[in-house]
Amino acid sequence: GAVVSQHPSRVICKSGTSVKIECRSLDFQATTMFWYRQFPKQSLMLMATSNEGSKATYEQGVEKDKFLINHASLTLSTLTVTSAHPEDSSFYICSARVLAGGIQFFGPGTRLTVL
């Protein structure tokens, strides 16, 4: 299957700092990438849909000024959590969509802890 990587896998930061998470499709081009958030023992919560070269589409309740998404190329999307606070601590997962059908391939996730 297609491979999606995320970096970093884990980050610990102080409250008020910004954190950038990278998502890369390694062996295919992804016109669409997705960012999810997952709390313990819960399913995935879609935060935003990112299309290459255009602005991201955010889900209701997700602050676009806090969670900045950039999709500059067909293989790279970044999520920046600005002025992070402890309540932003979570598991962030990206996915990339193959053109055919609705299949999404997921990255390994990034665990963010804000102190």
Next chain:
Amino acid sequence: QKEVEQDPGPLSVPEGAIVSLNCTYSNSAFQYFMWYRQYSRKGPELLMYTYSSGNKEDGRFTAQVDKSSKYISLFIRDSQPSDSATYLCAMTVQGAQKLVFGQGTRLTINP
């Protein structure tokens, strides 16, 4: 009512048993059906992908889609402790951007 319903479990079975995981859905327009496996603290991994109705088999895994009943299943034969994970069903409409996920079923295979 949720668009996709999945029993969260937990489900615990002995090694070697046949496992049946299921999801029901309400949107008859769904055409693409997926099963993902997620280990603790990892991203979901695509296991099976089915378009429209029918069965699909891959090794020990079989996916079934019954569109008339709006019901999908994943069967795991000869279950192994390494199959212990959370299993998520997901589905979407042709041309749609988003996947709709079930809640996920936590499965434990006991040696």
